[in-house]
Amino acid sequence: MNLPLPLYRPAQVRDMDRRALTELGLSGYELMGRAGAAAWALLRKRWPQARSIAVACGPGNNGGDGYVLARLAKAAGCRVQVLVAPGADPRTPDAQRCARDWRAAGGVTRIFDGDLPAAEIWVDAIYGLGLTRAPGDATQAMIERINATRLPVLALDLPSGLDADRGNAEGVAIRAQATLSFIAGKRGLHTGPARDYVGEVFIDGLGLPADVLQGFDTQARLYRAENLAAGLAPRHANAHKGEYGHLLCVGGEVGMGGAVRLCAEAALRTGVGLASVATRREGVAALVAARPEAMTHAVEDADALHDLIRKADVLAVGPGLGQGPWGRSLFETAALSGKPLILDADALNLLALHPRELPQAILTPHPGEAARLLDCSNDQIQADRYAAVDALVKKFACVIVLKGAGTLVGAPGEITAVIDAGNPGMATGGMGDVLTGVIGALHAQHLSRFDAAVFGALLHGAAGDIAARVDGERGLLPSDLFPHLRRMANPE
Incomplete structure (x- = not known):
């Protein structure tokens, strides 16, 4: 029998992430590797003809996921460009390591100056679950430009600018055709204004065992036709x-x-x-x-x-x-x-x-x-x-x-x-x-x-x-x- 999908609040998913790091002995770098690989696999499946990919990366761990995807796409023979807002260089040690891997593979990171690189598809890896405010001016301008291209966008974890708990956006947010949500479903991605931004939502547990989710009260259940x-x-x-x-x-x-x-x-x-x-x-x-x-x-x-x-x-x-x-x-x-x-x-x-x-x-x-x-x-x-x-x-x-x-x-x-x-x-x-x-x-x-x-x-x-x-x-x-x-x- 098909069961409804459990959904959680963002704070709970962050705790699940921490549990995976402390109790399973995984590193943040390893989880980013899994997330980036899962996103690259979905992109290839969803848009198999895409050969020119642009990745917008932010300063946190969500940006680290984007650097991993960019490196894998480049290794597969795609033309890949990474774009960051001014002052949005990686700030966490794990994201910095992923950015170094990208550069070591021959990748170049470009600073957003108002123009966008040519691409067939965009990957949104700007903000993760922690954002509860409107994006800064430079990032807002970048998001608006990406939305204006009307190109397909794959959002990693959630469309940047969207509140994953309440499902609304305090300011501008990425409009994605697909969203790959990591570890567990977030309740805010499935109702109200969020439905204008997320596109089709996929969930990848990143290979974590089920007991990572144990002890967390389900906050909502998603019912589908099946x-x-x-x-x-x-x-x-x-x-x-x-x-x-x-x-x-x-x-x-x-x-x-x-x-x-x-x-x-x-x-x-x-x-x-x-x-x-x-x-x-x-x-x-x-x-x-x-x-x-x-x-x-x-x-x-x-x-x-x-x-x-x-x-x-x-x-x-x-x-x-x-x-x-x-x-x-x-x-x-x-x-x-x-x-x-x-x-x-x-x-x-x-x-x-x-x-x-x-x-x-x-x-x-x-x-x-x-x-x-x-x-x-x-x-x-x-x-x-x-x-x-x-x-x-x-x-x-x-x-x-x-x-x-x-x-x-x-x-x-x-x-x-x-x-x-x-x-x-x-x-x-x-x-x-x-x-x-x-x-x-x-x-x-x-x-x-x-x-x-x-x-x-x-x-x-x-x-x-x-x-x-x-x-x-x-x-x-x-x-x-x-x-x-x-x-x-x-x-x-």
């Missing part, structure tokens, strides 16, 4: 619809009936036993015509909702709900019902007006909704998405799905999940309604709140990725996910 089978067990032969739950979708104010229809159909495509819809009278006929499998009811007030709530196992509240008197009434009735809740869209906006703990709920905010729930700015949410999830979990005492690039799922007592699925084509109205239906369907099928949120977000993102591969990201519709949801919900 992990779906662990949460979506096949059905037994004698199954009946009652075993797979009854989801009630509440929403569809006048003019917004499409949102609740998307939610209900997503639930059905994800395998819920029964899907009901509580919506405005004006929307009933259209929804029945479009999706007769969803049992649709005209609900004009809270009294009419009570009987539907009683029959349902899980409530999905918010798609097209609105914030008028009708939406407010239905939201409060659902929130007070004691039934498991999936809250999205206007249900979240109504909750933000009167915050309370909802331990039976799964909240699915995008960054803007999260900012309203925490009474802060969108920028503050994106600057540290892990901290935002933790704050939401603490405030509402429930499962939180913070949507966006590298969706995060947090819950009381659980290790945060990072969803490595989804694409920019999914940044369109209605995708959240589909996600609400997917998560609601899995919770109704007896997955725990946390597992329903994790595997629901993963299934939703994986289906979106397949849909984007078929016809491209731009123009992707939420309903384009439906056939792929069904396919991905039945992993072999």
Whole structure:
């Protein structure tokens, strides 16, 4: 069974590095040799035709890794040039030794003067894990020039300028096509702004034994499409619809009936036993015509909702709900019902007006909704998405799905999940309604709140990725996910 990838904070990885040096008797120079060799192997595999390589080296051990790669590439017959910012000569003894090896092999190091050498590919070995500030002026100018070339970049350990813990950049950062992360996965490389910089992320343990990682608490877990089978067990032969739950979708104010229809159909495509819809009278006929499998009811007030709530196992509240008197009434009735809740869209906006703990709920905010729930700015949410999830979990005492690039799922007592699925084509109205239906369907099928949120977000993102591969990201519709949801919900 494929397991999610454990992710750590940068300080933990630095401690792992020190453990390798002290307990295994390895030298920093030897680890740099392994890192440089691993990076050179990846470069050859990823860009096998490249013959002209430029390596930007910094003053620390990350720069030492770059000098090793440069020497190996030169030995293989490539044209290699090393570039450093003014005043960025190697400062650590091990990096200095790697630079001497480079010079002994006939290599030349050039000082950045505003111009860049010609190359087919760049290697970023400027900054490692220790950087928590914006790059200096000269290095910033060099990074901007490298980015402006639009050439492929391989980043060693992380793109220089990126915060490997929070996933944001205080200033300019390298935009890489691939990142080779050493020793263990870093949590900041997989969510939020970082996704604009890292490209495809690879991890190389540098040949260190597994016990180097022992004793370090996992800070997050990265879930990929291949992990779906662990949460979506096949059905037994004698199954009946009652075993797979009854989801009630509440929403569809006048003019917004499409949102609740998307939610209900997503639930059905994800395998819920029964899907009901509580919506405005004006929307009933259209929804029945479009999706007769969803049992649709005209609900004009809270009294009419009570009987539907009683029959349902899980409530999905918010798609097209609105914030008028009708939406407010239905939201409060659902929130007070004691039934498991999936809250999205206007249900979240109504909750933000009167915050309370909802331990039976799964909240699915995008960054803007999260900012309203925490009474802060969108920028503050994106600057540290892990901290935002933790704050939401603490405030509402429930499962939180913070949507966006590298969706995060947090819950009381659980290790945060990072969803490595989804694409920019999914940044369109209605995708959240589909996600609400997917998560609601899995919770109704007896997955725990946390597992329903994790595997629901993963299934939703994986289906979106397949849909984007078929016809491209731009123009992707939420309903384009439906056939792929069904396919991905039945992993072999």
